[in-house]
Amino acid sequence: MAEAFNFELVSPERLLVSEDVESVLVPGTEGDMTILKNHAPLITTLKPGLLDIVFAGGREARYFVKGGFAEANPSGLTVLAETAINRDDLDAAKMDQAIKDAEEDVADAEDPLKRDKVQIHLDYLRQVKITLGL
Missing domain, CATH: 2.60.15.10 (F0F1 ATP synthase delta/epsilon subunit, N-terminal)
Incomplete structure (x- = not known):
């Protein structure tokens, strides 16, 4: 010990x-x-x-x-x-929903700066999911 x-x-x-x-x-x-x-x-x-x-x-x-x-x-x-x-504090269902919401935000973003910002957030969520094995 x-x-x-x-x-x-x-x-x-x-x-x-x-x-x-x-x-x-x-x-x-x-x-x-x-x-x-x-x-x-x-x-x-x-x-x-x-x-x-x-x-x-x-x-x-x-x-x-x-x-x-x-x-x-x-x-x-x-x-x-x-x-x-x-x-x-995380579970797979909540994580999947957050990723889906972020994907929709990226698809809906018309302003390139806003799209970049939500894409960074989406990439972050995907990294969390992979790292934690959710």
Whole structure:
């Protein structure tokens, strides 16, 4: 059993997690990395992917993160994510409906700038669905 350390996951909307954890798998742009207690100082940007958390005591959680950065040091880890969605908060039916709605928005958009914006959102939704295996 790994030693516990402080971990915080923050999105623009709120603090999502602030607990002691045993490990966190971080999807860094230079590659995925597992952070444990007493990690050497490190700052990395995040790529879209899964943040796997093992809490002290063995409970696990999985978040889809997109954008932002992670800062590790010997006393803990902080992840500031542009987007962070708890895997347990999503289901396939809701995701399929959101993708269908976004596809309709793209098809209906007459303004090229608006079309680009809704296309980016559609691409994001598809990435979440693929990454989470929904």
